[in-house]
Amino acid sequence: MDTPVRVAADFAAKYPYGSASATECAMNLVRAGDMVLSRVAEALQPIAVSPAGGLVLGLLRDAGEPCAPGYISERLIVTRATVTGILDTLAGKGLIRRTTNPADRRMVLVHLTPAGVRAADRVRRVVHRAEADWMGPLSERERADLLALLGKVQRSLA
Numbered sequence: 001m002d003t004p005v006r007v008a009a010d011f012a013a014k015y016p017y018g019s020a021s022a023t024e025c026a027m028n029l030v031r032a033g034d035m036v037l038s039r040v041a042e043a044l045q046p047i048a049v050s051p052a053g054g055l056v057l058g059l060l061r062d063a064g065e066p067c068a069p070g071y072i073s074e075r076l077i078v079t080r081a082t083v084t085g086i087l088d089t090l091a092g093k094g095l096i097r098r099t100t101n102p103a104d105r106r107m108v109l110v111h112l113t114p115a116g117v118r119a120a121d122r123v124r125r126v127v128h129r130a131e132a133d134w135m136g137p138l139s140e141r142e143r144a145d146l147l148a149l150l151g152k153v154q155r156s157l158a
Helices: 020-047 051-063 069-076 080-092 114-134 140-157
Strands: 096-101 104-112
Touching: 020 051, 020 114, 051 069, 051 080, 051 096, 051 104, 051 114, 069 080, 069 104, 080 096, 104 114
Parallel strands: none
Antiparallel strands: 096 104
């Protein structure tokens, strides 16, 4: 695999309205994101939790209290239908349970089970250890620079 991805030498001639460097940056951001997500999925296989499931477990662990599915959806920036599917999977594994919200019986609250707490903690250990390895080639200064640059791109996309 060639890293980083580069556009063809005749890019400017073919696409005079574009920017070769902008396209290369966008292509490499996508590639890096796909690679990280793939590596997270690989790291979580022994725990039998998907990356999205790991995010939900972490969110619930950090909240320290039961959460409504709508809150989870807003925090993860995914649809409620997607959250429902993730919650169904986690419930099937005994990692979360749903109860009726006592303040509004039309709503449910999502709780971590004791097994869910243990899984959330294990997910964090596994993923954070892997992240440290993946970012190992970068110095602390390079990581700070990368983070600042990614923030600029994210703000321009927001």
